[in-house]
Amino acid sequence: MRRVLAVLRFGLRLGAVTVAIILLTVLAFRWINPPMTLLMQRAAAERGEIAWEWRSMSEIAPEFALSVVAAEDANFCLHYGFDIAAIRAALDDGAERGASTISQQVAKNLFLWPERSWLRKGLEVGFTGLIELFWPKRRILEVYLNIAEMGPGVFGAEAAAQHHYGQAASALGPSRAAALAVILPNPRERNPRNPTAARARRAAQVVDGAATLQADGRAACFLPK
Numbered sequence: 001m002r003r004v005l006a007v008l009r010f011g012l013r014l015g016a017v018t019v020a021i022i023l024l025t026v027l028a029f030r031w032i033n034p035p036m037t038l039l040m041q042r043a044a045a046e047r048g049e050i051a052w053e054w055r056s057m058s059e060i061a062p063e064f065a066l067s068v069v070a071a072e073d074a075n076f077c078l079h080y081g082f083d084i085a086a087i088r089a090a091l092d093d094g095a096e097r098g099a100s101t102i103s104q105q106v107a108k109n110l111f112l113w114p115e116r117s118w119l120r121k122g123l124e125v126g127f128t129g130l131i132e133l134f135w136p137k138r139r140i141l142e143v144y145l146n147i148a149e150m151g152p153g154v155f156g157a158e159a160a161a162q163h164h165y166g167q168a169a170s171a172l173g174p175s176r177a178a179a180l181a182v183i184l185p186n187p188r189e190r191n192p193r194n195p196t197a198a199r200a201r202r203a204a205q206v207v208d209g210a211a212t213l214q215a216d217g218r219a220a221c222f223l224p225k
Helices: 002-028 038-047 062-072 084-092 102-111 118-134 137-147 157-165 174-181 197-216
Strands: none
Touching (some): 062 174, 102 137, 137 157, 157 174, 174 197
């Protein structure tokens, strides 16, 4: 009996320490820029190197931030990590389209692994809640814009702008920003400089959506005041 109790106490202590480490790590990344993600490490191992340069939100064109939100998560400023309406729509479509918010993608890309499983999905929910609790929306988007894959072995807004257009992320205009945002669901197969007709139409919609977000106040949580 004593041995069982000792094992239980050890398990509880280990669990408490693990939870504390997770909480402190998530909280620290509110101010500290995170290191390479697991996906970046895998890409570096496969390719020998990756392109990645961290940039603060002030060094990324607002047009690109607006385009990414318009393309990926138009209600980013309105939800607390989970877009219930988008989830319901995805279920109605037979889960043929994704419903992950930018916050969920940050949780997955930063703390977890890319392969899908119920375990990863459960952990993703927990990390998403912590990110929304500890970080302001502007920081969530800043991290996403710096760790998202935007080309084969190309990560983050700065490396993507340099790779695809030969210019800084701060110089992206509405058209190029939208074309780049449209490749995010499949960045290894899509080229913003050579879009299909469907992606060109989608990019035009993103330009309009970005303008709408700015006009109706749904970008207030991340645009400078």
